[in-house]
Amino acid sequence: MKQLTDHAFWLTSATGAHCYWLDAGDRVAIIDPGMKPGLNPVARELRAAGRSPYEVTDILLTHYDLDHSAAAAEWQRRTGARTWIGAEDAAILTGAVPPPATSFRQFMAAITRVELPGNLHLIDGDTELWPGLAALHTPGHTPGHHSFRYERVLFVGDTGTADADGLRPMASFIMSDPLQGLADLARLQAVGADWLCCGHSDPVRRR
Ligand SMILES: [Zn+2]
Numbered sequence: 001m002k003q004l005t006d007h008a009f010w011l012t013s014a015t016g017a018h019c020y021w022l023d024a025g026d027r028v029a030i031i032d033p034g035m036k037p038g039l040n041p042v043a044r045e046l047r048a049a050g051r052s053p054y055e056v057t058d059i060l061l062t063h064y065d066l067d068h069s070a071a072a073a074e075w076q077r078r079t080g081a082r083t084w085i086g087a088e089d090a091a092i093l094t095g096a097v098p099p100p101a102t103s104f105r106q107f108m109a110a111i112t113r114v115e116l117p118g119n120l121h122l123i124d125g126d127t128e129l130w131p132g133l134a135a136l137h138t139p140g141h142t143p144g145h146h147s148f149r150y151e152r153v154l155f156v157g158d159t160g161t162a163d164a165d166g167l168r169p170m171a172s173f174i175m176s177d178p179l180q181g182l183a184d185l186a187r188l189q190a191v192g193a194d195w196l197c198c199g200h201s202d203p204v205r206r207r
Contacts, residue, residue, distance in 0.1 A: 001021065001045050001046065001048070001049040001051070002203075004153065004195055004197070004203055004205075005151070005152070005153055005195060007022055007023050007024055007150060007151065007153070008020060008021070008022055008023075008150065008153045008195065008197065009021040009022075009023070010197070010202075010203050011030070011042050011045055011046070012045070013038060013041035013042055013044070013045045014032075014033065014034035014035075014038040014041070014042050014071075015034050015035040015036075015037045015038030015041070015071075016034035016035040016038065016066070016067030016068065016070070016071075017032050017034055017065075017067045017068045017158070017199035017200060018032070018197070018198065018199055018200065018201075018202070018203070019031065019032050019033055019034045019038070019042065020032065020155060020197050020203075021046075021051075022060075022133075022150055022153075022155075023055075024130070024132065024133065024150065026057075027057050027058055027130050027133070028055045028056055028057050028058070029056065029057070029058040029059070029060050029133075030042075030056050030058075030059055030060070030075065030081075031060045031061075031062070031148065031155050031197075032060070032061060032062055032068040032069065032155075032157065032199060033059060033068075033069070033071040033072050033075050034067065034068065034070070034071050035066060035067060035070045035071055036070055036071045036074060038071060039071050039074055039075070053075070053078065053079060054078075054079055056075065056079045056081045057081055057082065058081055058082050058083075058084060058129070058130075059072050059075055059076055059079075059081050059082070059083040059084065059117065060084050060129075060148055060155075061083065061084060061085040061086075061089075062145055062146060062147065062148070062155065062156075062157025062158065062199065063085075063086065063089050063141060063142040063144060063145040063146070063157055063158060064085065064089035064090075064092055064093050064114055064142060064144065065108070065114075065142065065158065066108075066112050066114050067199075068157070068158070068199060069085070069114050070112075070114050070115075072114075072117045073114075073115040073116065073117040073118070075117070076117035076118050076119060077118065080119065081119065082119050082120075082121050083117040083118070083119055083120050083121065084121050084122075084123055084129060084135070085116075085117075085120065085122065085123065085144065086122070086123045086124075086137070086139075086142075086143070086144020086145060086146050087122040087123065087124045087144055088139070088142070088143035088144030089142050089143065089144030089145070090116060090120065090122055090144065091144075092142070092143070092144070093113060093114055093115075093116045094116060095113075097143075100142070100143065100176035100177070102173070102175075102176055103173075104173050104174050105142075105176060123135045123137075123144070123146050125137045129148075132150060132151065133148060133149075133150050134148065134149045134150075135147075135148055136148070136149060136187070136188070136191070138157070138159045138184035138187070138188065139176075139177065139180055139184070140159065140175050140176065140177050140178065140179075140180035140181025140182070140183065140184045140185075141157065141158040141159055141170065141174070141175055141176060141181060141184075142158075142176055143176060145157055145158065145159065145184075147159055147184075147188055149191060149193060152192075152193050152194040152195060153193060153194070153195040153197060154188060154191055154193035154195065154196055154197065155197045156188060156196055156197060156198045156199070157198070157199050158170055158174070158198075158199045158200065159181065159184045159185060159188060160181075160184075160185045160188070160198065161198050161200055161201035162196035162198045162201050162203075162204050163201070163204055164204050164205065164206060164207045165206075165207060166189055166196070166206060167185050167188055167189055167196060167198075168185075169181060169182060169185055170200075193206070194206055
């Protein structure tokens, strides 16, 4: 468990995308818990740091891809936590809406569908999930993708990767709407965060 700020931590033993822990006092969130093989390693990592998985009040999913969200349903069963996901992504997981018509999205849909967690709360566009925690709709990667901002920390999901100079685009073939993805990136660059926490690059403090 690597501490980034007073409130934000990186849980390095998750499997799949990068997983983060946000301790906001009354609310404790795990952001993108990753894939099921990481469940027990993450629990051990928390315990080694004197924390407990049962502190989690909120499970935040940037989007529905399995490397970010496959462990969420089991996390939810074990903790009872609220789970937050974009409304458009939940509709894809229930099958109410087809996935975007890109070859990558069609391939992913053919091999797997993530279980939708219980105690589900849908994020509908830009909103404040609780005082100080903003969800920013960044739909370029998936239609319901959200980034999260708490104080000067930005959880980017798969909108981009980061280095100390800022954010960079993901490979366009994994974006549902690459042009929207670039607009999302420009928006996030302008948010004014000190810390950039991405799904597929290590968290960095901006220069
Ligand atoms: Zn993704």
